[in-house]
Amino acid sequence: MVLVAARAEFAARGYQKASMRAIARAAGVDAALLHHYFGSKDRLFMAALEFPFEPRAVVEDVFGGDPATVGERVAAFVVGLWEQPAVRERLLALVRTAAASEEVAALMRSFMVTELVDRVAARLDVEQPELRVELVMSQVVGLAMARYVIAVEPLASAPPEVLVPLLGRTVQGYLAG
Amino acid sequence: MVLVAARAEFAARGYQKASMRAIARAAGVDAALLHHYFGSKDRLFMAALEFPFEPRAVVEDVFGGDPATVGERVAAFVVGLWEQPAVRERLLALVRTAAASEEVAALMRSFMVTELVDRVAARLDVEQPELRVELVMSQVVGLAMARYVIAVEPLASAPPEVLVPLLGRTVQGYLAG
Structure with missing residues (x-):
């Protein structure tokens, strides 16, 4: 669910403009929890796109x-x-x-x-x-x-x-x- | 017609094995005429694939x-x-x-x-x-x-x-x- 929301946000706004806060909101999870699990936007991107x-x-x-x-x-x-x-x-x-x-x-x-x-x-x-x-x-x-x-x-x-x-x-x- | 036959022969046999004689035969034209118009296999290939x-x-x-x-x-x-x-x-x-x-x-x-x-x-x-x-x-x-x-x-x-x-x-x- 988080990765689906991340893919959608990255696709819609590009890497630089995509925000972890917006991804957390779209996935219905706490932004602090998202940071806890992924650490940074680049790691969330890598997980979402299997980079x-x-x-x-x-x-x-x-x-x-x-x-x-x-x-x-x-x-x-x-x-x-x-x-x-x-x-x-x-x-x-x-x-x-x-x-x-x-x-x-x-x-x-x-x-x-x-x-x-x-x-x-x-x-x-x-x-x-x-x-x-x-x-x-x-x-x-x-x-x-x-x-x-x-x-x-x-x-x-x-x-x-x-x-x-x-x-x-x-x-x-x-x-x- | 010649270029269609050439594409088929090149696709079927690869560049090295393709023969101008076979292409002429498939297109129903004289092999000497094909040589006259295209000069060499590389030029026929270029024409056929728009290289x-x-x-x-x-x-x-x-x-x-x-x-x-x-x-x-x-x-x-x-x-x-x-x-x-x-x-x-x-x-x-x-x-x-x-x-x-x-x-x-x-x-x-x-x-x-x-x-x-x-x-x-x-x-x-x-x-x-x-x-x-x-x-x-x-x-x-x-x-x-x-x-x-x-x-x-x-x-x-x-x-x-x-x-x-x-x-x-x-x-x-x-x-x-």
Whole structure:
């Protein structure tokens, strides 16, 4: 019931404008209880849309360390994530839903910009940091499409230890160059 | 009639195994006439699927020059291609059709591998050249998704002169590094 109300509120108002108070009211539960169970809007969003990783934790873990090696950490995280069959299935479902519906695409876009792009960009010491982060996202999305959806060989079968250094150099170039 | 027969033959046998002779027979036209009008299998495929650029010409133009600046030429070609509204519309239609149908995806895959990946890889002086070319394709597909489908800002509005150098460096890294 809470997750149904959350999906409706997120769909109607977008991620940034959706309010936990409105979701609690629509679901007929106490707002304090909703906060107690989900902690924050991003966690409620993840639960409602079955989003399979926590952007805030990734920003902390991956972008918190040495900037000289951030590309390799991003690449290792991304490839590691997609190599888990359950996560991959969930991410592909989200991509397909977003590709089929402009509303879902807009919702995913506002979630990703708020929780990932803006947070990472705030940590970067380059010009046009948002553009750099989005170029990284574009490479990640494209790699997923080519490797797991289109499944072109030899890319589809390349082992992570071959992919991660090549991808890592690209990411490092976008974020630091 | 010829294009209907071509689509059926390509769909049934894939790009590599499809034969111009079989297409001519199915369409009830002379094989020599088919060759006269379309010249080669890749041109017949492009006509049948309304594929909006000629891979063989791109390989010649873009990969024929100085290897030290190939990344920039690839980036300029790709961004220039997608910036043309009619081409963009056609490419997006192909991506959507391929995403919705495993058969069309397999057909597009065999066309791209034969006419683009293998031809470019043959010109590269790096280890695992096919993997490198496919990583470039993955970045190109991902950029198109992020800029034109998901339309995330500021990437969607970034001018070509800002994008091309950033993309060019990535492509150069994959193809030459």
